[in-house]
Amino acid sequence: MLTEERQAKILAQLARDGVIKLQDLVKDLDSSTSTIRRDLQELEDQGKLVRVHGGAKAISTLQSEPGVVEKSTKNVHAKRQIAKLAVQQIRAGEVVYLDAGTSTEAMIPFMSNLDTVLVVTNGVQLASELADINVKTYLVGGELKNTTKAIIGADVVETIKKFRFNRVFMGVNGVHPKFGITTPDPNEAAVKRAVLAQSEVSYFLADASKLNEVSFAKVADLEAGVLLTDEDDQDILKDFEHLKQIMEAEK
CATH class of the missing domain: 3.40.50.1360 (Rossmann fold)
Structure with missing residues (x-):
């Protein structure tokens, strides 16, 4: 799977769930832990997510409120x-x-x-x-x-x-x-x-x-x-x- 495709899937899952776990991504995307960690780091550097212990979460503001x-x-x-x-x-x-x-x-x-x-x-x-x-x-x-x-x-x-x-x-x-x-x-x-x-x-x-x-x-x-x-x-x-x-x- 190409890096762009893999990262797009990560962002899509994050948009759906709000939080994603590293080990779930490793399994779902059939990738190594180091590969997923690198993806999460790159996406955080791009301002698209926030890494947390064991995974990542969507970026939110103090006033964010979904309908x-x-x-x-x-x-x-x-x-x-x-x-x-x-x-x-x-x-x-x-x-x-x-x-x-x-x-x-x-x-x-x-x-x-x-x-x-x-x-x-x-x-x-x-x-x-x-x-x-x-x-x-x-x-x-x-x-x-x-x-x-x-x-x-x-x-x-x-x-x-x-x-x-x-x-x-x-x-x-x-x-x-x-x-x-x-x-x-x-x-x-x-x-x-x-x-x-x-x-x-x-x-x-x-x-x-x-x-x-x-x-x-x-x-x-x-x-x-x-x-x-x-x-x-x-x-x-x-x-x-x-x-x-x-x-x-x-x-």
């Missing part, structure tokens, strides 16, 4: 496995909050037997899908953010303060050992903080591409919840050992 359509095509398998693990934490009769986003939306196919659970959400798409499987759902009202289909704003925050939740499941844009849980939009961050303050137990759903990422607005410290992730590289996870708990989804 729902773009996010729905990324890391689909990882999100499904994390979602399955998340639903296993829910108990009959609980009041659960599902944050707007594709990671929490992936939980809904596993929730069809939770007919005694009440779900509160700020996700328009989530509310519709929950209704389709006859899960009792409360959709909070406020301003609709077109890109993420999330309800945000001061009205949402005031409404949330009137509720209590047994469990909160929250999608995140960045999970960093120093900067904590972050998201690009301060308005969404405000809603997330209000929700966390009303929760008995909170879970952050983060596929491997979200680890060591930082966005503009801080939501919470890492200790505010339990991290649910598909990342299984212990060298990466050791940076997050001060979390309350880390739960790894099955591959």
Whole structure:
């Protein structure tokens, strides 16, 4: 395989998944470790990716925020496995909050037997899908953010303060050992903080591409919840050992 062809495949996979692992590239591209390392170095020198331990990640800015359509095509398998693990934490009769986003939306196919659970959400798409499987759902009202289909704003925050939740499941844009849980939009961050303050137990759903990422607005410290992730590289996870708990989804 020509260098240009190999590097094009690397960038295509990175665009799809957000993060790529060195050993996966070695296997998928049938190339040596040294060859892939050289490719990653060249692509980083060209400003097309950022090398990290064991692989590479896409370049992002503090304000980068993909829309729902773009996010729905990324890391689909990882999100499904994390979602399955998340639903296993829910108990009959609980009041659960599902944050707007594709990671929490992936939980809904596993929730069809939770007919005694009440779900509160700020996700328009989530509310519709929950209704389709006859899960009792409360959709909070406020301003609709077109890109993420999330309800945000001061009205949402005031409404949330009137509720209590047994469990909160929250999608995140960045999970960093120093900067904590972050998201690009301060308005969404405000809603997330209000929700966390009303929760008995909170879970952050983060596929491997979200680890060591930082966005503009801080939501919470890492200790505010339990991290649910598909990342299984212990060298990466050791940076997050001060979390309350880390739960790894099955591959």
